[in-house]
Amino acid sequence: MNGTTTREALVAGARSLGLGVYALAASIVLFTLSVVSISLVLAGVGFFTTPTVLTAVRKYAGRRRQLAAAWSDVLIPSPYRPFPKDVRGGITGRVERTTLLIKDKATWRDLRWLLVDMTAGFTVLIVSASLFLYGVMGFVLAAGLWRAFRHDPYWFAFIPVDSQLTGILAALLGAALLVAGHRWSATLLKAHFTLTRSMIAPDHEQEQALRIARLTESRHDAVDTSAAELRRIERDLHDGAQARLVAVGMDLGTIEALIEKNPAKAKELIGKTRQSSAEALTELRDLVRGIHPPVLAERGLGDAVKALALRLPVPTEVAVDLPGRADAPVESAAYFAVSETLTNVVKHAEANRVWVDVSYGEGMLRVAVTDDGKGGARTGGGTGLSGLERRLGTFDGILAVSSPSGGPTMVTMEIPCELS
Known part of the structure; x- marks a missing residue:
């Protein structure tokens, strides 16, 4: 076995069944609507429908990315370029959005994926679920259902079930299918998501473009974050440790003046000064820990x-x-x-x-x-x-x-x- 527990295998089979039914219906509907909507662009109608339909396709693909990460630890990066901030509203905005979507390579990769999702992707999911469903069917036939087929054999895979003996053979085959389901259902589910990743993950050119855009944006964010962090450190030092250290200096000056005239008062101030210095040290340690925790470095x-x-x-x-x-x-x-x-x-x-x-x-x-x-x-x-x-x-x-x-x-x- 590959280390998959029975519960994990059953969950994978159930997820495969549910996702397979949902994927078949959703992919067919979204692909059909997308093709019709894009075809109607030349007639003008598509400018009103295409942005909505293709946005729905992207949300559907985004949901599949989430499931891939949550169910099979398959991360699928998003290839979509954000709309420019100056895209207008109204009819003109619809035309601009439609043009941007149609020119985006990710749109055509999504449509190609919908075709694969309703065929090869659906097949992989149904095989994963069928290993359990068909396996259980073998035991049901052996338990007595074979009697309904005494005059007209029921073909369970390659076994014509029409007697108790052939029912037992069906149960043995069913057991083998259940073992295969235990062994391969999670693997097949992951294979489905891996196939999805190969279809909708960004290609090399898209990766480079997205990487440049992301690094440019993150560079600005890093500069802004660094500036904000420096302001926070300055504020914390000014309002916290610096204020306490100034107070410690003033107290030391007072102690110096009182050390001979009023030793008792000077001794009292020494205790307060020691406490203030300890608090300043604690605040400095907390500040340093917020910048780079010592345990992380060590x-x-x-x-x-x-x-x-x-x-x-x-x-x-x-x-x-x-x-x-x-x-x-x-x-x-x-x-x-x-x-x-x-x-x-x-x-x-x-x-x-x-x-x-x-x-x-x-x-x-x-x-x-x-x-x-x-x-x-x-x-x-x-x-x-x-x-x-x-x-x-x-x-x-x-x-x-x-x-x-x-x-x-x-x-x-x-x-x-x-x-x-």
């Missing part, structure tokens, strides 16, 4: 995330599988990405438990944060996850979010890097 990302989890009010399990250490900037970016994600969980998810998985493979540092909260997390619209996505983009990293209403929520981050 012990690496895994232990730093574990230390972070210990301070959370929600029970958190951390699993780390790192054969080495990444460069300091990458570790820092991953650490603060996890920190922000966990902060969002505590603030918004209403979760009872959190799981953090940190691993490395195929040149990627991968972090998955999962919670059992209420779900509904989304990127876009200026949310914290959007800012996190932009910051990861500085390192050419990607972020995927799966968060159906009612939960669970899974935030997956990948950063390309090499480990020492």
